[in-house]
Amino acid sequence: MDENIQSEYQKLDRLLEHRSRFAICALLKRYDKMAFSRFKQLLKETDGNLGAQLRKLEDAAYIVVEKEFQGRKPVSWYQLTEQGRAALRSHLEGLEALAS
Amino acid sequence: MSHRDENLAYIKKVLEDSASFNGYPAIYALWGCIVFIGYAIAEFQFSWSTMYWLVSAPVGMVISAWIGMRSDKKLGQQGSKAGDKYLYHFGLMVAFIFIAVFTQEYRSILLVIGLGYCLAGLHLERLMLVVGILSVLLYLAIHMGWVNSNLLVGAVFAIGFFAAAWGSAKLNAESAEQA
Numbered sequence: 001m002d003e004n005i006q007s008e009y010q011k012l013d014r015l016l017e018h019r020s021r022f023a024i025c026a027l028l029k030r031y032d033k034m035a036f037s038r039f040k041q042l043l044k045e046t047d048g049n050l051g052a053q054l055r056k057l058e059d060a061a062y063i064v065v066e067k068e069f070q071g072r073k074p075v076s077w078y079q080l081t082e083q084g085r086a087a088l089r090s091h092l093e094g095l096e097a098l099a100s
Numbered sequence: 101m102s103h104r105d106e107n108l109a110y111i112k113k114v115l116e117d118s119a120s121f122n123g124y125p126a127i128y129a130l131w132g133c134i135v136f137i138g139y140a141i142a143e144f145q146f147s148w149s150t151m152y153w154l155v156s157a158p159v160g161m162v163i164s165a166w167i168g169m170r171s172d173k174k175l176g177q178q179g180s181k182a183g184d185k186y187l188y189h190f191g192l193m194v195a196f197i198f199i200a201v202f203t204q205e206y207r208s209i210l211l212v213i214g215l216g217y218c219l220a221g222l223h224l225e226r227l228m229l230v231v232g233i234l235s236v237l238l239y240l241a242i243h244m245g246w247v248n249s250n251l252l253v254g255a256v257f258a259i260g261f262f263a264a265a266w267g268s269a270k271l272n273a274e275s276a277e278q279a
Contacts, residue, residue, distance in 0.1 A: 019107040019110050019111060022107065022111055023110065023111045023114045023115075026111055026114070026115060027114065027115065027118055030115065030118065030119075030180070030181060031118070031177045031178060031179055031180050031181075032178050032179025032180075033177070033178040033179060034176060034177050034178070035176030035177070036176075037176050038118075038175060038176025038177050039176075041176070042114050042117050042118055043114060075176075077178070095104075095108075
């Protein structure tokens, strides 16, 4: 494999290879905060699957969660961290380089 | 289509869905009222007009921003970058209207509003085209001498805003049903 292509492949983030996790980070780049229910509506995932993907991103410190109450209803708001932002940037650069 | 291309198409669709937006009916209704009252004042107490617009335009913008943020939070998203676009677009439009008022070019206000809303209809929300086209038609009708009542202009304008509010409510309900 060409050395350049290999170095671009290394830029790809394994965690963001999964489309739901990639989509979550892309959405959080566009919006400062997003709620679990909105992710569920946009990604059309089940609660269990979405929760698992979010937890993986949280464990990698790509996102942080903040819980609040809206009336009596608990709402989980997710936010991209600097580390997550950098990982997304690098992943996008890798994809772009591979595409060209 | 490769697996990676499929994933990218999925992410593109998710991002488009998050931004597919038909406006907030309450904001259209608010501006329908502000505009109607403004033109009614111009009809009956013209000397109050400048003061009315100086106060109602910025206050209306602040209330619109508050409605937008509140509705976004209810939907489950906060801090959309799109909000900045609205702020710059309508901030500039209001600045141009103030220049028209300052130079007493009152007739061109409708043309500025028409251009502002037509461009917003192309770049921000399609329904804004309704208000934009209506403003330009009103400007032409006044220019041709077919309309010379501020009250009538205000009423037609308000109908345009309320029609956009109705359209916005209908389209938002349809997208919620599809989701």
